[in-house]
Amino acid sequence: MRRNRRIRYPGTRHGLSEAISGYLFVLPAALVLAVFGLFPLLYNLYISLFNWHIKRATFIGLGNYKEIFGGLEPFALLAISTILITAGCALVGKKRKLLVRLLALALLACGATCLAFGLPQINSSGDPDMLRSFRVTLWYSLGTVPVQLFFGFLVAVALDGKFDGKQTFRVIYLLPYIVPAVATAAVFERLFSLRPESWANQILALFGSHPLQWLREYKGVLELLFGLAPTHGVGPLSDYWSTWAAGPSLSLVSIMIYNYWVFIGYYALIFSNGLAAIPRQLYEAASLDGARSFTMLRRITLPLLSPTTYFLTILGIIGTFKSFNSIYVLRDPSTGGATDPMSVYVFFQFFHGGRFGYAAALSMVLLVIVVGLTLIQERSMGKRVFYEQ
């Protein structure tokens, strides 16, 4: 605000009328965003403190949160560790003084300790469906993001430079991402149906394999491949860990395949923009020094592409916490929620279960996770911030 007045309009009158126009122009958007974007945050918090079953009933304070995490103590431990770790991360930095860095380390250690005490309790007494949906979300992130990054990068390399038909390929690769997810999921729901004549089972038959249940299969892929059946009754956590050991369900893997189809082209386009921005002199200099192409890939391309990779990683993880449309179409109720990430679990608690208060509390947990991830992204992206719609 160095230039407080315009040279041509020295009078305050014009400043006032400009300010009034400014407020009037911002007003319509501000009204909508305030009512449907910001107010809901507070209202959601309010709802989450009630036993609210379609109609508002009694105020139960943290009752819903206690149900999610299995008691006040694990909830408190988790909340404290979140605060400590956030504070610790905020203080960590190379240019800080030694004392501050030690403090950050202490905060992180305390946070980790709280987490170590809290997690087993949440495992044993928290809402099992919430835990499952959280596990599904993690599998979903782990199963989709690295694969999409890898193949997206490969396609971007193939798309790099100038050649005939480049625009056509770009248009084709972005097509799955552009069109309504409901429509394309309707196709995959058929491609991966359990019928022996479905497309996926036909392909299996070419290799002489038996048809699979695909989207109907609640069993984990590791269980199907190696017979790692969940074991029961060896200690308090065995059920929980054995469900991890079975891997993501085949139904979830089918949904991941759908995800690859939608997002690899999009990842490739973002990567190819990143590739185009790398100065070519670097490669020229390197090849003068006799560097081989693998060395150039490792020393030049990948490091300079890392902001893009990072952006796509976080965007992908946030995406799994928000995903809804495709899973709503592809999920099969008979798998008992084996494909439902947190966002879908919240939706069904609200929409079919009518448990408004509980679903609101669950969504607040989701909010904390997504905001955390977004802040990490923005902090490390520095000035080059990308925003999601």
Place this chain on the structure above:
Amino acid sequence: MPRQPLPTVLRYLALGIGAFGALLPFAYMIANALKTYAETVTRINPNPFSPAFWPAVPQWSNFAEVWLGDAFGHYFLNSFIISLATLCGSLATSSLAAYAFAKLRFPGKETIFSIFLLTLMVPETVTLIPNFLVISALGWTDRLAGLTVPFLASAFYIFFLRQFFKQIPDSLLENARMDGASNLRILWSIVAPIAQAPLSTVAFLDIASSWNSLQWPLVVVQTPRWRPITVGLARLISEEGPQIQLRMAGALISLAPVVLVYLVAQHQIVDSLSTSGIKE
């Protein structure tokens, strides 16, 4: 490119395989939308280059059956009206606000802008329940207002447009002011024509996002009156049982307008999507 260029054959082979994978589900959709019910079970060769992947005789009547029999014509019109209303509203509010943030000076501007940006972090799951209660309290369930009003402004579009508006030189605006033009007039006849490219990007994004939306309409629409095509299709999938050809015809109808707009404005959309980082 100085990094060793890919051999042409290898490049086209890789890109061809990728394009095949990207297009295969669309081929499946078209092929099965044109089959008879019996053919969806018997003519099932998985290879799209084989004639047995495609119907013996295209059954165009499937589209008529979905359009009339399953009311897709009505849902299509609903989606069209919803998208158009949302588009007009959000384009107006967003360009007004973006203009104010880019070119006008008023106290608290930066604060208001950063509060706007806060809304970008909030997932739809979080606003779903409170917004449903607000819309119910207003009596807007099953009404056009309930489907459009919450989306009449978007912090993302404001952020996106503001960046472009900022690049327009102040001298252009000053000249118009000297001639006595109001800010509204300047926005309409100077800024908007210059910023045609970003404005049409925003328009496409908004059409796509309201046409493709599912979760919110599922919650606020209970009757067929304002049911959009995505909800109609989702219901068809869960209710129609084994009528694959009708589902695929419905899917094809529901994605046709988006694909059409996309193909017409492909250059701009591909460029802006690959630089801005936007997700459904």
